[in-house]
Amino acid sequence: MRGTARTVALASISAAALMITACGGGDSGSGNSASGSGEAKSGGAVTVRGCNPENPLVPANTNETCGGNVLDAIGARLVHYNTDTAAPEMDVAESIETSDNQNFTVKIKKGYKFSDGTEIKAKNFVDAWNWAAYGPNGNLNAYFFEPIEGYADTQSEDPDEDGPKTAPAPKAKEMSGLKVVDDSTFTIKTSTKVSNLPVRLGYTVFNPLPDSFFSDPKAFGEKPVLAGPFKVESWKKNSEIVLTKNENYSGKFGSKLDKVTFKIYQDAAAAYNDVVANNLDVTDEIPDEGLSGDTYKKDLPDRFVERDEGVFQSISFPSSKSDKSYDNPELRHAISMGIDRDTIIKQIFNGTRKPATGWVSPVVDGYKAGACGEYCTYDKAKAKAAFDKAGGYSGKLTLSYNGDSSHKGWTEAVCNSVKDALGVDCVATPVVDFSTFRAQINDRKMKGMFRTGWQMDYPSIENFLTPLYATGASSNDSDYSNPEFDKKLKDAAAETDAAKANQYYQEAEQMLAADMPVIPTWYGHRIFGFSDKVDNVKITPFGTYDFGSLTTK
């Protein structure tokens, strides 16, 4: 289950148009550029680019941005991520306390209401989370509850995968780690120490759900009732989703707008053209036509904003189980040093990425630049020397990508760059579509290098390390295993002092440089375009709309 959901996270990155709304962010220091400084005006309606939600609007089952953007606007969770720094701030929670990183006591604010006027109680959280985690409900985001004690008992393995046999009912319906103390208090017990649990609680899946949800989840999916600043007014399939101000909103992260309409576009280029023509207020996606040669700067003078987002793109080496020819770290370093990141970003991405200097995105707390050091710096001579020292490579290097989204350009450019530096043939090879591509990787049948991407789920340095490189972790596609690295992660998770924990994580990240399980390529960077009718357009560290600041002119 976990693997699947992560897979979708990667899918959404690859699709670019479908960015997962994982939680995350963090102080990037990259300057959150708000547009304009006009007087903030109250009221008004805006239209923004939306896309078709893949699933009904149920938090536990939405892991792509189309539905996620809507849920972000209508939901309220224990923790809210600061739209500039991504630092977690208390929202529905009054406090989240722990003394040992394993037993957490959550107190929620009294009088915080759902959009239907009912008050949020502790059991709304516990019931919602148990429902989300329960295996037979088949929720895409269930794996987020993995750290909570008793999660394993709510899952059951299907004996023959997709075969005719059904999975036996799990041992328990509820996670033993969640307990309601009173109406405004509940406790969370994790199975191992988790130092950053409170940071995680801001992700979409941790929304509380009203009692009405459990009687009719289907109706809820069409018109959800959550506790955020907006509520769903209407959802015309394939056309638009209209949100209006939630009169019962009790939090402090409200919006000045009365109405937000997600106009559903199939094609980012159409939305872009509508923004240029002032028919649409904001688009979160600039199509290739607009990026090429910086056309958008001419089309939308002073009408775009940009910032870094919590995305890490990389090239992974195959697991030794499927292909041993890349096992030599010297060869890995050679390939990494043979990639001219700056030129590829400039020419292929039109400057809409940032070259990676390590394995952690700059937007999260705990980021330290330069973990990869010289190995992530383009140097033809050094690359060639390392390549010769490694004994060269017999045959062709291959770099696989999923052919159903726009990876052809950069993979071809990376291969050309490596070919030029090392003098070895390199071919960018498409795999039909994303699910086939991931299946080959997950079954350890992938030969040669392949592209990987990671969008943070929550703004923490841990999220860029543990799920990807810990021994046996869900998204450890290269089967990287380093006992010292694992130990550092454990130490960090048990550390109660945040700064100390971050330091351990940074030390762990540093260890990756020597072994190079994956080659860091670039970090995400996002550009929004907007019409002349709106002001104060901001991008969150997740690359999503910030309705808290957006106003009309």
Add this chain to the structure above:
Amino acid sequence: MTNAAISATADPSLDAGEPAGEAHSLTSDAWRLLRRRPIFWVSAGLILLFLLMAIAPGLFTNTSPTAAVLKESRATPSTENWFGRDVQGYDIYARTIYGARASIMVGVLATLFTTLLGALLGIVAGFAGGWVDTLISRITDVFFAIPLLLGGILFMSTFQSDVNTSYFVIVMKVVLVLALLGWPSITRLMRSSVLQVKPNDYVQAARALGASPWRIIRQHILPNAMAPVIVVSTINLGVYIAVEATLSYLGIGLTPPAISWGVAISAAQSGLRSAPHMLLFPAMFLSLAVLAFIMLGDAVRDAFDPKTR
């Protein structure tokens, strides 16, 4: 007439000096007419040039089409790179020259196969008549009902190529789909043409003399019924080149690393506004090639059609 036709075709060099009144075959008349039309020479010249490009691209450029200079991505035309560079920094001139091979190969082979298959079935249907004719005609109708582009997309996405597919197999797939969907029009044309020739006296005479059906077809029907098929096939050649480009543009025809004009046009669309030269050159060559074949077909049709004289 038939004997005269054959001897005249066999030795067209004598034509010029022959006195008026001598019997001429359709073919020799057509050739005489063609020689006087500048449009024929222009299109034939272009086609020769493209054929030369396809066979020996090295004659036109020393630059490798796979040598990328990413730093000069989207460079505009200059004395060094006549056509500029594309997104990956490949030399567009070299890519365009090397791209001719795929287009010409697809065009020529698809035409060859449709003509062979179409003509064969058309002759059988027209000559045999009866239930054979009915059967072939109905099968033709079935295939005729499938739109070329729709069928092409369906076929190509069912049998997708991957990186290990050899260049030849990728090209042959496109050829196969065009042959599969292109033969019915030729069959119909051939059938009606055969039906027109069959009742003629010389055919009846040959039959009365005891010639075998095979001999009748080879000696009498084929030479006299082939002209319209040749004309339509020449025009179709241009059309097939355009269809290949369309399929490649949609990402299902020829796939990289194969180099073709359609692939180049597809890759250039993102730079439509910022670097239009990436689109201009492959598109221009494609248009010229299609135009050349269609012009040739047009000229040949005019030459063969007695009504236009």
